Amino acid sequence: MSDPNTTESTNGISRRTALKGVGATLGAAAFAKAIAPIASWAKDQSVDEFLQNHYRELSPEQMQKVIERIEAETKEDYGADVTIKDAKPQAGVKFAYALNLSICVGCRKCAKACHIENNHDRPSGNSYIRVLEMKKGSLDMEHGRADYSGPVPKSDSFYMPVQCQQCDNPPCVDVCPVEATWKEKDGIVAVDYNWCIGCRYCEAACPYHARRFNWTKPQVPKVEITPVQGYLSNRMRPQGVMEKCTFCMHRTREGKLPACLEACPTGARVFGNILDPESEIRWVLENKRVFVLKEELGTKPSFYYFFDE
Amino acid sequence: MSKISTSESSASHLVSYPKFIWRMLVLATEGNWLFYAWMIGLTAVALVGLNAWAVQVTEGMGVTNMTDHVSWGLYIANFTFMVGLAAGGVMMVIPAYLYHDEDMHDIVIIGELLAIAAIFMCIGFVVVDLGRPDRFWHMIPGIGKFHFPVSMLTWDVIVLNGYLLINLHICGYLLYNRYRGIAPNPRWYIPFVFISIAWAISIHTVTAFLYQGLGGRPFWNTALLAPRFLTSAFVSGPAFIILALEVIRYLSKYKVGDGAIKILVNIMRVTILINLLMLVSEVFTEFYTGGSHTASAKYLYFGLHGYNALVPWIWTSVGLTIVAAILLLRPKITQCPVMLITACVLAFVGIWIEKGMGLIIPGFIPNTLHEIVEYLPNGLEWRVSAGIWAAGLIIYTLAIRVAMPIFTGEVSLKKDTHV
Numbered sequence: 001m002s003d004p005n006t007t008e009s010t011n012g013i014s015r016r017t018a019l020k021g022v023g024a025t026l027g028a029a030a031f032a033k034a035i036a037p038i039a040s041w042a043k044d045q046s047v048d049e050f051l052q053n054h055y056r057e058l059s060p061e062q063m064q065k066v067i068e069r070i071e072a073e074t075k076e077d078y079g080a081d082v083t084i085k086d087a088k089p090q091a092g093v094k095f096a097y098a099l100n101l102s103i104c105v106g107c108r109k110c111a112k113a114c115h116i117e118n119n120h121d122r123p124s125g126n127s128y129i130r131v132l133e134m135k136k137g138s139l140d141m142e143h144g145r146a147d148y149s150g151p152v153p154k155s156d157s158f159y160m161p162v163q164c165q166q167c168d169n170p171p172c173v174d175v176c177p178v179e180a181t182w183k184e185k186d187g188i189v190a191v192d193y194n195w196c197i198g199c200r201y202c203e204a205a206c207p208y209h210a211r212r213f214n215w216t217k218p219q220v221p222k223v224e225i226t227p228v229q230g231y232l233s234n235r236m237r238p239q240g241v242m243e244k245c246t247f248c249m250h251r252t253r254e255g256k257l258p259a260c261l262e263a264c265p266t267g268a269r270v271f272g273n274i275l276d277p278e279s280e281i282r283w284v285l286e287n288k289r290v291f292v293l294k295e296e297l298g299t300k301p302s303f304y305y306f307f308d309e
Numbered sequence: 310m311s312k313i314s315t316s317e318s319s320a321s322h323l324v325s326y327p328k329f330i331w332r333m334l335v336l337a338t339e340g341n342w343l344f345y346a347w348m349i350g351l352t353a354v355a356l357v358g359l360n361a362w363a364v365q366v367t368e369g370m371g372v373t374n375m376t377d378h379v380s381w382g383l384y385i386a387n388f389t390f391m392v393g394l395a396a397g398g399v400m401m402v403i404p405a406y407l408y409h410d411e412d413m414h415d416i417v418i419i420g421e422l423l424a425i426a427a428i429f430m431c432i433g434f435v436v437v438d439l440g441r442p443d444r445f446w447h448m449i450p451g452i453g454k455f456h457f458p459v460s461m462l463t464w465d466v467i468v469l470n471g472y473l474l475i476n477l478h479i480c481g482y483l484l485y486n487r488y489r490g491i492a493p494n495p496r497w498y499i500p501f502v503f504i505s506i507a508w509a510i511s512i513h514t515v516t517a518f519l520y521q522g523l524g525g526r527p528f529w530n531t532a533l534l535a536p537r538f539l540t541s542a543f544v545s546g547p548a549f550i551i552l553a554l555e556v557i558r559y560l561s562k563y564k565v566g567d568g569a570i571k572i573l574v575n576i577m578r579v580t581i582l583i584n585l586l587m588l589v590s591e592v593f594t595e596f597y598t599g600g601s602h603t604a605s606a607k608y609l610y611f612g613l614h615g616y617n618a619l620v621p622w623i624w625t626s627v628g629l630t631i632v633a634a635i636l637l638l639r640p641k642i643t644q645c646p647v648m649l650i651t652a653c654v655l656a657f658v659g660i661w662i663e664k665g666m667g668l669i670i671p672g673f674i675p676n677t678l679h680e681i682v683e684y685l686p687n688g689l690e691w692r693v694s695a696g697i698w699a700a701g702l703i704i705y706t707l708a709i710r711v712a713m714p715i716f717t718g719e720v721s722l723k724k725d726t727h728v
């Protein structure tokens with residue numbers, strides 16, 4: 001009985017106990033107050049979304065339900081009526097992209113088209129494409145800058161747009177702790193927006209600055225929202241998850257071309273199925289001296305660059 | 310052992326274990342005014358942090374200063390440092406058990422409790438860094454999708470949780486037996502002690518591999534990263550434990566022998582110098598070779614193209630570490646508490662900067678397309694981080710508050726039954 005606390009008078013102990021009770025009550029009240037913002041946030045989260053399984057585990061019926069729910073949520077949050085489709089990779093197709101650095105003028109129309117097509121957050125002006133202005137005479141990105149301005153093209157520069165390279169050996173896929181990102185059969189690296197936990201490990205791992213995080217809930221005016229959307233591509237993304245270029249899979253899997261290619265005024269961009277011997281992309285790969293970015297990292301990009309001369 | 314005696318002893322556990330738990334709860338809420346003031350202060354800070362985090366979850370992580378360019382910030386910096394602290398906790402364990410140093414035996418538990426508190430803080434820093442903490446269950450093997458063994462992050466989840474369980478087991482087992490007044494059976498804890506020593510190295514190595522394995526980030530992509538992690542952990546861990554021992558010595562009635570502190574100082578003397586040596590080696594490789602790989606190191610130490618937000622941080626760190634090393638090398642330091650405490654605080658803060666902001670942020674600057682976007686944490690990030698530190702200190706204080714009287718025999722089952 002050497003502890004001074006236990007030698008106190010009975011009176012002292014009961015007063016102490018009462019104080020402890022008051023303390024605990026105050027503490028609990030303060031806790032509730034501190035956590036209050038979460039309670040309001042939780043109200044907007046649906047139980048179905050919380051329990052939703054991984055994209056690749058969903059049965060067609062479950063997928064149907066999920067799509068209906070997300071369409072309704074888009075209506076509620078943005079006021080827009082959208083149709084969400086889930087186009088699958090086609091057999092015998094593997095996509096590749098090539099970009100002619102001799103004729104790209106750095107107008108950033110591709111980046112703009114991406115911004116619109118993929119329903120990017122308007123205030124941040126986000127896009128999956130960054131165009132680098134590079135000094136002629138060096139291919140080292142250290143001599144490039146993305147924040148150039150003024151009339152283009154400048155005579156001492158060439159321009160190099162960079163977007164997801166859809167690597168065949170993608171570090172972003174390897175590092176994801178929950179398999180929220182993976183490589184589809186046609187070579188496109190996809191993200192399940194309803195499975196990603198937002199750890200941003202993939203963003204640290206990607207050597208091409210290709211991934212984008214939804215730091216806030218994307219804001220897009222109702223009239224500008226694309227009415228037909230892809231489940232794994234340009235549908236509205238939730239806050240707190242990762243996204244990236246999908247080679248516009250909602251278009252390309254249905255035989256159309258990516259939005260960035262259609263927007264390019266110079267024809268610098270070539271897109272197609274490398275498994276098709278007649279395709280233009282095959283011709284470029286076979287006849288031009290193409291190169292990939294950061295080849296030494298072993299990421300095996302499906303995105304090629306070349307010069308005309 | 311006959312069947313009867315086993316069932317008897319398990320029946321007695323049914324009585325004594327709840328008593329043990331209850332006694333710990335009672336102990337945890339008792340103390341002098343200083344204890345209460347300290348706990349109330351920490352609770353207030355923790356609640357401020359909790360509130361800041363709640364705002365972050367609601368509004369999105371855009372309320373932090375992180376961007377797509379610098380996508381990890383103060384949280385992951387603290388996480389990295391905290392893993393080191395957890396591993397450093399076992400510094401007490403190694404001499405005690407490997408060399409049968411009696412002086413250390415009694416206070417080993419202080420280091421292991423530190424490991425436990427540090428792991429809780431690690432988990433906290435990971436959770437606040439998630440964009441979708443509500444989807445945490447996606448990581449649970451079985452119900453979620455655990456990308457093992459490819460993703461290094463899943464390895465980290467395993468080693469950190471394993472380390473937590475091992476240390477909880479050792480501490481719980483030792484305390485419970487002390488409480489019952491029974492000599493602990495070495496079979497039930499000595500193997501775990503050795504596992505925990507090896508495991509401490511693994512949590513460090515795996516965490517270093519998280520960064521080291523990323524080919525696209527040259528600043529991290531160096532083989533020296535993991536060894537340097539270990540050395541600096543073995544500076545910050547002992548430094549914190551010495552500070553804790555000094556606090557216990559001056560603010561409570563428990564006796565802390567000089568022997569333990571001397572051993573810890575000796576450890577720090579070696580590790581802090583190795584750490585400085587590795588720093589020199591790293592800086593030499595970066596700057597003598599040159600080339601674009603050097604950009605991040607240039608940015609960190611001298612600034613790049615006029616951007617230099619981290620320069621004051623890293624030189625503060627280097628300065629603090631050097632001063633701490635000089636102080637520690639003085640032969641009489643253990644006899645001069647003021648100097649010892651100063652050295653430990655300097656070393657601790659120096660490593661915190663180096664293994665946190667100094668390691669994580671330059672990995673992102675310049676970014677993979679060689680753009681330079683700077684980062685410094687904002688008020689909200691500081692509040693959240695302070696909240697986690699406060700919560701960790703609450704856990705550590707309570708743990709020591711409970712463990713010390715039981716360990717010294719001041720509180721025991723016998724005394725409790727006779728009251």
Ligand code: SF4
Nearest residue numbers: 164165167170172206
């Ligand atoms: S470019 Fe980046 S995001 Fe795209 S597949 Fe390669 S590593 Fe992944």
Ligand code: SF4
Nearest residue numbers: 176196197199200202
């Ligand atoms: S941010 Fe999402 S997709 Fe990227 S690694 Fe983390 S969980 Fe995977």
